Structure formats: C-alpha cells, structure tokens
Amino acid sequence: MVTEVSAINAESLQKAKEILTGGGLVGMPTETVYGLAADARSAQAVQEVFRVKGRPQDNPLIVHVHENFDLSTLVEISQDYVYALLRAFTPGPITLVLKSKNVVAPQVSCGLDSLAVRIPSHAGAQAFLSYVNMPIAAPSANLSKHTSPVTAAHVLQDFSGKIPLILDGGRCSGGIESTVINVMGEVPVILRSGLITKEDVIRVVGKCEYAAENAPIRSPGMKYRHYHPACETAMFPLNELSKATALAASARKEGKRVLYLASEEAQTALFALGEKSVLSLGKTEEEIARNVYYLLHEAEEKCDLLIAIAMEERGALVGVMNRLKKACAP
Ligand code: AMP
Ligand code: MG
Numbered sequence: 079m080v081t082e083v084s085a086i087n088a089e090s091l092q093k094a095k096e097i098l099t100g101g102g103l104v105g106m107p108t109e110t111v112y113g114l115a116a117d118a119r120s121a122q123a124v125q126e127v128f129r130v131k132g133r134p135q136d137n138p139l140i141v142h143v144h145e146n147f148d149l150s151t152l153v154e155i156s157q158d159y160v161y162a163l164l165r166a167f168t169p170g171p172i173t174l175v176l177k178s179k180n181v182v183a184p185q186v187s188c189g190l191d192s193l194a195v196r197i198p199s200h201a202g203a204q205a206f207l208s209y210v211n212m213p214i215a216a217p218s219a220n221l222s223k224h225t226s227p228v229t230a231a232h233v234l235q236d237f238s239g240k241i242p243l244i245l246d247g248g249r250c251s252g253g254i255e256s257t258v259i260n261v262m263g264e265v266p267v268i269l270r271s272g273l274i275t276k277e278d279v280i281r282v283v284g285k286c287e288y289a290a291e292n293a294p295i296r297s298p299g300m301k302y303r304h305y306h307p308a309c310e311t312a313m314f315p316l317n318e319l320s321k322a323t324a325l326a327a328s329a330r331k332e333g334k335r336v337l338y339l340a341s342e343e344a345q346t347a348l349f350a351l352g353e354k355s356v357l358s359l360g361k362t363e364e365e366i367a368r369n370v371y372y373l374l375h376e377a378e379e380k381c382d383l384l385i386a387i388a389m390e391e392r393g394a395l396v397g398v399m400n401r402l403k404k405a406c407a408p
Contacts, residue, residue, distance in 0.1 A: 081237060083230050083244045086202040090245060091209040097242055098210055103127060105219045105233040106206055107247025108198040110171045110256050110272070111371065112227040113142065113216030114241070115206075118182040124215050125185055130240050132222040138187045139215040140194040140256070144207035145169050152181050152213060153193050159283040160261045166282045169199035171273045173256045175297075186215045196256055202247030218255060219244075225307045225374045225405065228253055232375055253368035254397050258297050260289070269297035271397035273367055305371070305405040307378035310334075313386040313406040316344050322385050323351055334382040339373055339402075341366060344387040357384075363394040370398050374405055 084090035086107075094104045098115065101123045106115045114131065116123035118141045128135060141152065145168070149155070153176035160174065178193035187193050198204070207214060218226040219233040227233045230246035237244070257272035259279065266279055266286045279286035289297075310329075314322040326336045338348055342361040349356070357373040359366040366389070377384040386406045391399045 079239055079242060081234060081239060081241055081244060083234060083246050086205055086245050086247055090243070091206060094206060094243055094245060095210045098123070098212065098214075101126070103130065103241045105230065105237065105241060105244030106203060106214075106216065107200055107230070107245060107250065108142070108203045108216075108252075109200040109250060110198070110252045110254060111250055112219040112230065112233045112244075113203075113214075114219040114233075114237070115142070115214045115216045118186050118213040118215035121183040121185050124183045127215060127217060128185070130237065131217060131220070133217060134222065136188050137217075138190060138194065139217050140173050140196050140258075141182060141186060142196050142198060142203070142207060142214045142216050144204055144211070145197050146208070147197070147211075147213075149195060152179055153177060153195055154179060157261055157264065159266065162282050163259070163261065163266070163279070167274055167278070168197040169204065170197070171199070171252050171256045172196065173258045173270075175258060175260045175262065175269065177262055182213055182215065192260075192262065194258060200247055200250075202245060206245060223304060223306055225305050225378070226255065226371050226401075228371045228375075232371075235375075249372070251368060253371060254394075254401055257397070259286075271400055273364070273394050273397065275393050275396065277393065305374070305401050306407075307374040307384065307405060309378045309381055310383045311386065311406040312383065312408075313388055313403065315388045316347065319344075319347055319351060319387070322387065323353060326353065326383075326385060329383045335380065336383045336385065337377055337381040338385050338387065339377060340387040341389050344389075348387070355381075359389075363392075363398075367394050367398050370401060 173196040221236045228250040257274040258270035260267040338356040
C-alpha cells in the first residue's frame, strides 16, 4: 500500500470519507497531535487501529466529533458543570470522560462503561469531522510507545505503507495531547494533564482534582512507558547540571553524538558551562508544549544521546513534564 499525504481539500476529504466508510484508517491533524482516525461505530475498523499501532488492548480511544455534533447521542451528561466546561473550552484541547450510551463499538472503550469525547479546534480537523459526519475514534498517530506525531511527516514515518491516506494540516499548534478529565462525578478529575490546566478548570467550575497516582480509575493508557524517541535518553534537574555534563562527556568519549533538550532558562545555564549543543524548548509554557514532541523527533534524527533538563511542574508544564519523564525513562 502506498501512503498518500495530501492537503485538506474537497478531493482528499472525499477520499478520506470513502476510506473510513470501507473500514480503513486515515491520519488526521488536530491542534494537539496527529490522530489515527477510524469509524468509531465499526468494531473491525477500531480493532485495526489497535493492530497497526501495536496498542495494548486495555488502552481506550478518544472519540472525536465536529462542533455541531450532538454529544448527547453518544454520552450521558449528569453534572451541570460539564456544560460550563464545554462552553469554556470546546472546541479545544480537552477530552471529557462520560457515561457511554454504547452507540460506538465497545472496543473503543475497551469494555469500560465510559466514553472519552473530544471536539478539536483545528480547522482542518473540523472540516474533516464535519465532512465525514461520523464519530471518529482516534488515538495519537504513532506506533505504541513512540514519540507522538506533530507533523504529517511524523505520521508517515510510523505508518508509511500501513495506511492509505494522511491529511496534512501543518504542524500542530498545541503540541501535546489533550487534557483528559473524568466529568462523571461531583468534582472533575484530571486523568491526563495537558494544555488546559487544573487552574483553568477551577476558574470555570470552582473545583478540580488530579487523579491520585495509584488510583484505580486513572486513564488506563497512562500506565504505559510512552513517547520514547529512537535514541538514548536521560534527564537531570536544573540543579544537577554537573551530572548532566559528566554523562555528556563520557558519552562523547564513546563517540556518541549528544544533544541537550532544555528550556531557555536551562539553555543559558548550559551555555555558561560551555555546552552549546542544545535543542531549545523556548520560554513560555505554550512554546515549550508546542516544541516538546517536535524536538524529540528532531533529536532521534540528530543524536545518539538526548539529555533533557527537567522543568518546574506548573500550569501546562505539568503535562509537558509528564510526557518528558516517560520519554526519558531509562
Ligand atoms: P491517545 O489517544 O494515545 O492520546 O490516548 C488516549 C488517552 O485517553 C489514554 O490515556 C486513555 O487511557 C484515555 N481514555 C480514553 N478513553 C477513556 C475512558 N473511557 N476512561 C478513561 N480514560 C480514557
Ligand atoms: Mg498516544
């Protein structure tokens, strides 16, 4: 199979619709990361998503819909604050976990009685979802455990020859996956952190908690090692740069190409130590989130060892550090 990469236009949208209707998969852009789209109502198509990704069978998928889609056909909304969250943050990088009405294939939720739903804001994603007008099950469009894709080229890298079409919507502006929130109880519970932060939710709802690290109903997918680039990785806190530079020196002695991944603040400190080979994540939380997967992909092309410098976990950097810790796990 030859994988076509196409801009989003009338012709490619029609092609995408035909592929999905036939039970096939399409790479789609969103504002967070690229998704691997399937008709959520088709058990066979959903199973194909798990197969081509090599995704564990107990890691459920998010269902994506266009902004005029009636969510109440898919899920039950029992808490009034859910409407406030929808008004404040959708379309956008937020996923709500609600009681399922069992309209989509049960494989989407891996047999759970809940369903994760999301309305992406990316204009190309909206055009695609409106055109196909079906609930779309879509995990991130990367092989399981690999770094999530933020360009069409990243999707092609993992799925060339395995899917017929990738819709190219440019580089993702958000850069990390959506915030996943369980909104079935009285208090919204963040299962996976992202660009919409706990503070953002509190501003709208007045309350919000993180799921406890060992709670039984954390987002099932979070237990896996994830996001790993195809190079060796390590991570050090900003106050242990001497350990980082010692590791870099010994790796270079072995002939390895070494790069650092660091915020602007840490880059300045590295420069002062004579370490100039730095992939800079930037300064603001938004910039850092937008750059993190993009630069992990760049790192696997350009170095043998990537040394990340940890950042303070505040706001959107909670989500960034969650990804980076997994990507840099030994
Ligand atoms: P990905 O599509 O690769 O971004 O992963 C989707 C994330 O959403 C994973 O962390 C899943 O565990 C989570 N998720 C999807 N459906 C549910 C659900 N019904 N309950 C809790 N978490 C979910
Ligand atoms: Mg993923």
